[in-house]
Amino acid sequence: MFNWAxxxxxxxxxxxxxxxxxxxxxxxxxxxxxxxIGLLLALVFWLSGRRGPPR
Incomplete structure (x- = not known):
């Protein structure tokens, strides 16, 4: 998302x-x-303990 921004x-x-x-x-x-949206997703992944979406 940050790339798109x-x-x-x-x-x-x-x-x-x-x-x-x-x-x-x-x-x-x-x-x-x-x-x-990228910031929100980063926060959600950080709070859930995941490193990011699966690739």
Whole structure:
């Protein structure tokens, strides 16, 4: 999830520099959502004693 947050953040920065405000805003919101879902999953796995999802 954190990888997706970084990807969306980079997309938002590039779109913002190029002047695509709507796309940049959407990418920032998606980055926030991906970050907080990743944080929530990390907390759940930490509390349950697991190291992460099975690969």
């Amino acid at each position: 970084v990807v969306f953040l980079i997309i938002a920065i590039i779109a913002g520099v190029l002047g695509f405000g709507g796309i940049a805003g959407t990418a920032v919101e998606l980055a926030k959502i991906a970050f907080f």
